[in-house]
Amino acid sequence: MVEIKYVPTICPYCGTGCGLNLVVKDGKIVGVEPFKRHPVNEGKLCPKGNFGYQFVNREDRLTVPLIKENGEFREASWDEALNLVARKLKEVSDEDPNKIGFYACARSPNENIYITQKLARVACGTQNVDHCARICHGPTVAGLATTFGSGAMTNGFDSIKEADYIFCIGSNCMEAHPLFGRKLIQAKQNGAKLVVLDPRFTPTAKIADEYVQFKTGTDVALMNAMIKVIIDKDLQDDDFIAERTKGFEDMKEAVQKYTLDVSSEITGIKPEVIEHLATEYASAGKAAIVYSLGITEHSHGADNVMSTANLAMLTGNIGKEGTGVNPLRGQNNVQGACDMGALPSDYVGYRKVADPETTAWFNDYYSGEGWEVNLPAKPGLTLVEMMNAAHSGDLKVLYIHGEDPVLSDADVAHTKEAISNLDMLIVQECFLTDTAQCADVVLPAAGWGEQEGTFTSGERRVQCLHKAQEPPEGAWVDWKIMEEIAVRMGVPRALFHYESAEEIFEEIRECAPIMAGMNRERLDTPEALHWPCLSEDDPCQPLMHKDKFAHPDGLGVFQAIEHKGPVEVVDEEYPLLLTTTRVLFHYHAAMTRRCETLSNEVKTGFIEINTKDAEARGILNDEVVRAFSRRGEIAIPARVTEDIRPGIVNIPMHFVECAANVLTNSDSFDPKSKMVELKACAIQVEKFDEKVEIKKELYKDGTDTEVKAEDISTTTVQVDR
Amino acid sequence: MSTKINDMYYAYSAIEDIRKKGEYGGVVTTIMKYLLEEGIVDGIVGVSEGQDIYDAVPILVTDPADVIKTAGSIHCGTLNIAKFVSKYLNGARDMKLAVACKPCDAMTIRELMKKGNIIEDNVVMIGVNCGGTMSPVQTINMIRDVYELDPKDVIKEEISKGKLIIETVDGEKALKIDDLEENGMGRRENCRRCNLKIPMNADLGFGNWGVIGELAGKATFVEVFSDKGAEIWDKVVESGLIEVTDPKEKGIEIRTNINNFMLGQSFAKKESDYAGTTGDIIDVFYHYRDEFSKCMKCYGCREACPLCFCDDCCLETEGPDWVPGGYTPAAPFFHLTRLVHMADSCTNCGQCSEVCPCEIPVAKVWSTVNNKIREIYGYFPGMATTGPIPFTDHVSKVKRL
Secondary structure (H helix, E strand, O other), X not given: OOOEEEEEEEOOOEOOOOEEEEEEEOOEEEEEEOXXXXXXXXXXXOHHHHHOOOOOOOOOOOOOOEEEEOOEEEEOOHHHHHHHHHHHHHHHHHHOHHHEEEEOOOOOOHHHXXXXXXXXXXXXXXXXXXXXXXXXXXXXXHHHHHHHOOOOOOXXXXXXXXXXXXXXXXXXXXXXXXXXXXXXXXXXXXXXXXXXXXXEOOHHHHOOOEEEOOOOOOHHHHHHHHHHHHHHOOOOOHHHHHHHEEOHHHHHHHHOOOOHHHHHHHHOOOHHHHHHHHHHHHHOOOEEEEEOHHHHOOOOHHHHHHHHHHHHHHOOOOXXXXXXXXXXOOEOOHHHHHHOOOEOOEEHHHEEOOXXXXXXXXXXXXXXXXXXXXXXOOOOOOHHHXXXXXXXXXXXXXXXXXXXXXXXXXXXXXXXXXXXXXXXXXXXXXXXXXXXXXXXXXXXXOOOOXXXXXXXXXXXXXXXXXXXXXXXXXXXXXXHHHHHHHHHOOOOHHHHOOOOHHHHHHHHHHHOHHHOOOOHHHHOOOOOEEOOOOOOOOOOOOXXXXXXXXXXXXXEEOOOOOOOOOOOOOOOOOOEEEEEEOOXXXXXXXXXXXXXXXXXXXXXXXXXXXXXXXXXXXXXXXXXXXXXXXXXXEEEEEEEEOOEOOOEEEEEOOOHHHOHHHOOOOOXXXXXXXXXXOOOEEEEEEEOOOOEEEOOOOOOOOOOOOOOHHHOOOOOEEEOO | OOOOOOOEEEEEEOOHHHHHHOHHHOHHHHHHHHHHHOOOOOEEEEEEEOOOOOOEEEEEEOOHHHHHHHOOOXXXXXXXXXXXXXXXXXXXXXXXXXXXXXXXXXXXXXXXXXXXXXXXXXEEEXXXXXXXXXXXXXXXXXXXXXXXXXXXXXXXEEEEOOEEXXXXXXXXXXXXXXXXXXXXXXXXXXXXXXXXXXXXXXXXXXXXXXXXHHHXXXXXXXXXXXXXXXXXXXXXXXXXXXXXXXXXXXXXXXXXXXXXXXXXXXXXXXXXXXXXOOOOHHHHHXXXXXXXXXXXXXXXXXXXXXXXXXXXXXXXXXXXXXXXXXXXXXXXXXXXXXXXXXXXXXXXXXXXXHHOOOOOOHHHHHHHHHHHHHHHHOOOOOOOOOOOOOOXXXXXXXXXX
């Protein structure tokens, strides 16, 4: 007899944290149905939510550990693979723990991430653990921590519905965070004015009241000019500045040279428009700033972020509903990955590595049963630094848990060179991703829907997942894989053994005061809990900085910031500025490209190019063109459109056969956050002499990819005649 | 006994635990248990409590001992039962089912039966009166912010005499439903337009309207609507699991009055919703062009629409690109295509609007369109068991000799 049940859980794609019901028929996930009781999305979903489950039971799921020998993978037993990994980690960590690095998985539940950093710190003795927030919202974490004292979104998502004026810059939420996008539509229905600023006329811009197009990477110049206008017109909130902040005078001085004319020249926005924006933002009763990776993914990402914080503090638009600085976190659990201490500078709960007392606390907490933990009170390497260290030969072993840097990090050639320099690359994955293909050992892991745990959304809402089906036979739950490795490295099992994900969460509560109050009874409800949640009777409201900021003195700190602009500027040889984005129907690649409906919708990548730029090059819509930068070249279909500013081109980053990151630049570093400039590099686009086609729908048939990672940027081009 | 169509009864369960847990005497639960125990059906489709009392979840029960899980009511059951049966239970092709349905579920199941997507012979429709349903999150917010009650304390809500009554252990609080609904709270918009409150298109209909006297609150008003329903009713009464009495005349009158009052409200709502769209179907589409221009192409309305059941959807064909892949907002063709495929059968179930992330009033648009189709073709979706569906069935005028 058929058995059918609905299992409520949380969507595994963006940081909005929507609830959905997995429909489980005879033990297998067969569909998604609305979870109307969920407070964030009320049963509404975007295409990824509706169809993003389709990857789960694919034939090409990894179910056997793989070991590479003479360049080819062979199947191995779990015992052999675990022993090999443990032996290598032990050997290198005994020699020098700094030669080992870990990438944690921001798609994975908190419990897995916590165990990843624990494996790094406790078993290997290294602080080299990081994750993709570094090249996503790393600048947010750094920039907002500097200004507000905490690197998280200041308000809950629903708060935006109370705004009178929404300044949305560098965020295409209708595609990247669609169910937050819905809240913008609701805000508009409630009477808010929505203003979108973006080099592209995005789907979000199309639903706005006002749209302002500007040059990529000129955000600081724009916001400094707005600040100057607000001060010149005496529209600032003097009481707020006096009582709640410091550093105002320095900032005021710094913005003086950003006159309307100067900033207009830099940004390409008319002076009167800048003035209009400044006046409206400052005059609104409740004004909210929304931003995303358009602000952060620059070599001056932290500066951009701090500029938004300056604007909010200047006008007192913080600490109240309907206001705030609202960065939309990317991955479903990238907030959680930061919270869990998958950061080289922070332990779980943002407790600082650099603080000797804190490090001593953790050394003591993690030691036991004869195992001594002696972590240095010195931050380890960031994700980008680890890859660079691999490139220079200083890092020997890299353990990547569920990330795909070959596709998602800037400059693919650099990444692959770095990886090939390693003694061992270990990848723990559900699929043979582009990165897994480069690995020496691949460990097959359970995926979404197959394990319990928690995700933390962008509004700091920690939500319980529920297991809907068993993992495919042979794939293991991540924290169990890591327990076995730790034990084989000599760590007493008692230090790494858990009966359930819930037991891991209890340890997290012990280590992280911001989550101490999260007991299961309160947590496992549709509303779940926001951090900070200091005690079991803490109401855990999402609004932060209500009466004071999170700095020890309670004051927000203005920052004096200069416009720098992109490191790589256009020139005659490379006259187009490339920006990279996501599309609504994909989230990176490994999962969504394996979902039939999503793959059907957008089968391959494209380069958006303005009609004028296309015309000048004789390029037609849909024609495969050659795009190249100082790093490499790709063949990619052109999408000729008026929706992008002339001089700027855009490539969605999901598609390995025409990978944007072959072109991007990995040496332009944000000194404040170690972000690389993913959203700006100089390229050229040309017509091919002959007709060219590219492979697409790579994962359609359920077997593994036709394009091998080592071939990216070369064999993707097929000459037709 | 020989029950006939339109016979009416007061009834309550003879099984004590069901009578206690079930609403108004637990008759529905008792019938479900009986049908399953006797092997008349292989499974029952009911509603159970998910994460809390505001979270209604459809459930397939195949073990009679589990039927009790479906007893009692959940506050916000806006479920898509027809889709559950057609999509996940293979349209009752593999098993006989008794399905608890609201009038709109029953209407949609009727349409799907006519389209051959649910097998009529394998389904018993256990209809339940419905004055409208409320979306869970909005309701919780309303109870907290407007009623100023803790949503956790609520044991029951009811619409009576134009008021929405929220009941807790400490008593009840009533507010005028018109006032609430004017401010976007209360029942779902489609429910406020609904023209079927008593499921006369099901096999049996159940509800508390019209139960007066000493049985008020303790018994259910039952009406028989089909031969299949009559046969089942006879058997279950004969089995002794249900106690039956005749309804009071005054009670029948009250039930009719409640029904008429609600239908009147719906009529007024429809008048105002359809206002401004005096032209043809294309005029309606044009009228809502700004709403459709928000569409992010999530396919949510297609997924939720119980009348959309193609395995290969033409919105996803390889080409020609009527609706080009990957472009958002979606081309107007997206919704125009949907219109052609479902507007003739649209039962105003509201599922499409409920899942729309772009706040497009999709159900209202299709209800407006369907109303025009009704006026022209005289076809009322979900009511008749036979007869052609306007855009679906070919009608031949040939003279047969």
